[in-house]
Every structure is written in structure tokens, then in C-alpha cells.
Amino acid sequence: MRWARVSVVTTHEGADLIGNILMELGAAGTEIDDPSLVNEYIDAGLWDYTDLPRAEDTDTVTVRAYLPEDERLEGSLLTLAERVENLRRAAAAIGAAAISHTFVADEDWAETWKAYIHTEKIGEHIVVRPTWEEYSPAADEIVIDLDPGAAFGTGAHATTAMCLRWLERIVSPSLRVYDVGCGSGILSIAASKLGADDVVAMDYDPVAVAVAEENIRQNAVSNVRVLQSDLLTACAGMPPAQIIIANIIADIIIRLFGQLDRHLAPGGTLLASGIIDDRIVDVERAAAEHGFVVLDITREKEWAAMIIRRSADLAD
Incomplete structure (x- = not known):
């Protein structure tokens, strides 16, 4: 199966609005590319070394999500465009809200997400560990080994984290x-x-x-x-x-x-x-x-x- 990687260029204020639309259209998770976060990490010295340049345009962010290439995809993309236009008419601060999409295969989708998923403790005892990372748990921790594959759900999203707690x-x-x-x-x-x-x-x-x-x-x-x-x-x-x-x-x-x-x-x-x-x-x-x-x-x-x-x- 192939997946449509849908991208919407918007503002910080519009990111959650666009993300909510994508989730309601069937995306199981969203990725937000926020250049200002890169600058924050560089300024905080959290990386021992990085050759990433400081971002100059920090006013725009890109929201991405994956939708399956099936009989619903065309309708989902049209609905996305319509709902984004409705936000624009309502004077929502969504910026350009330019929509684009490319296609990736299952294996490409999974590899892309690996760059964004890391071991995380959620709640008092539960630790979610992607299968490609090492982790030594404390005595009272419950470790869930997870490879989200093409069905996103890692605990990083607020909805899943609240359920785990x-x-x-x-x-x-x-x-x-x-x-x-x-x-x-x-x-x-x-x-x-x-x-x-x-x-x-x-x-x-x-x-x-x-x-x-x-x-x-x-x-x-x-x-x-x-x-x-x-x-x-x-x-x-x-x-x-x-x-x-x-x-x-x-x-x-x-x-x-x-x-x-x-x-x-x-x-x-x-x-x-x-x-x-x-x-x-x-x-x-x-x-x-x-x-x-x-x-x-x-x-x-x-x-x-x-x-x-x-x-x-x-x-x-």
C-alpha cells in the first residue's frame, strides 16, 4: 500500500486547527515541522554538535500527516481544501495554508517516522520504547516495545498519553x-x-x-x-x-x-x-x-x- 504524505504550510496559531482537520479525515497522527524549535535547541546548547543553520523564517510551520491511498483519498483531499478555505473565510490566522501531497510506500512511511519517535515515560510507570532504541527500565517501570508501522500510536500524542495515564x-x-x-x-x-x-x-x-x-x-x-x-x-x-x-x-x-x-x-x-x-x-x-x-x-x-x-x- 502507498500513503499520501499531506503537507499544509500554516502559522503557529493555525497548526492545531489544521492538525485537527487531518485527524478527523483519518490521519492517525500529525508531524509539525517548526523552524523555531530548531533555533531553541541550538540556543540552548542541547546538541553536542550540529551543522544545521539557524532558521530565518520562524513564522510558518508545516503540518504533515499520512492518509492511505484508497478510494477515500480524493474525497479527503477535497474536504481538506474546503475546510481550510472555510477557516480562511472565517478570518482564522492560518497564513497561506498551501496544501501539497506526495506518495510514499509503507516501508518509506515507517522509516520517516523513526526520526521523530523516541523512548518516552508516560505517567508514573509506563515507558514506551520504539523497537529500534535501547532502554534499561527501573524496577517499577512497565515497558511497552512498540513499532507503530503504518498504524500510528506511540504515546507521544496527547490523546494516547492521557489514556495511558x-x-x-x-x-x-x-x-x-x-x-x-x-x-x-x-x-x-x-x-x-x-x-x-x-x-x-x-x-x-x-x-x-x-x-x-x-x-x-x-x-x-x-x-x-x-x-x-x-x-x-x-x-x-x-x-x-x-x-x-x-x-x-x-x-x-x-x-x-x-x-x-x-x-x-x-x-x-x-x-x-x-x-x-x-x-x-x-x-x-x-x-x-x-x-x-x-x-x-x-x-x-x-x-x-x-x-x-x-x-x-x-x-x-
């Missing part, structure tokens, strides 16, 4: 966990290593399913299964889960509420993330309409993660 708090032994839209499988692996008894990872994208399966093998977590599924449809006939994770986007989370009663155990928790700030109210409204309530919200940058439970369970 919540999982440290809510996962306990004997729990069953369903991970909807599992991507690279990072959250399923974390749930298993934190003590969950049975974990089912699901994704609609067959590429993500293959990548998650490989990451699960890499981490030797034998109690995690991966299924190709539209939301929770593949769980028909399975016992309900005590925790359901949905690190996707607001519109898909809103769809998910219609399936929760069949698949979330009494007293269970929905951990929902991937929600941009201006969609929080929409998710809260959908939760209430289906008999659920948002108990807690954490925010990072312009993203939110929610802890959601049934209203009836709280009354018991």
Missing part, C-alpha cells in the same frame, strides 16, 4: 478490556501489562489490525486478541467488558454510545479520548441521551479524555 489508575486484575480503534495496539498492551485479565483490541482498518498483532507478539502479551471490527460489532456473543477504551474522534464516540449497553458490564467504565475541546459538549450531550454521565475530564493541549459511566450505576 488513566489506565494506570483504573485497570486492576481480573478485568476484561475492549479497545475500540486500537491502532498500533499500545493501549491494549498497556492494559494487559497493568494486570487486565482479558483484552480484545479492535480496529476497522486491516493495516492497523496487522500492526497491532505484531506489536502484541513483540510484547509477549498472550491475553490480548485483535479483531477487525466496526466499533464493537465483533464482540457479539462475548461477555461484557468492565473497561471499554475508545481513543478515536468525537463523531465515532457518539456512534459508540448506541452499542455500550450490550457490551459494557454493570458498573463499567468508558475511557473516551481523541475529543477536541469544541466537541466536549457534543459528547456530554450524547452520553446523557443514552443514560451515561461524564465523571471526569482531563485536558492536554486542545484534546480531552473522559471517564464515563452509566447514570444508573451511580445511583445504586
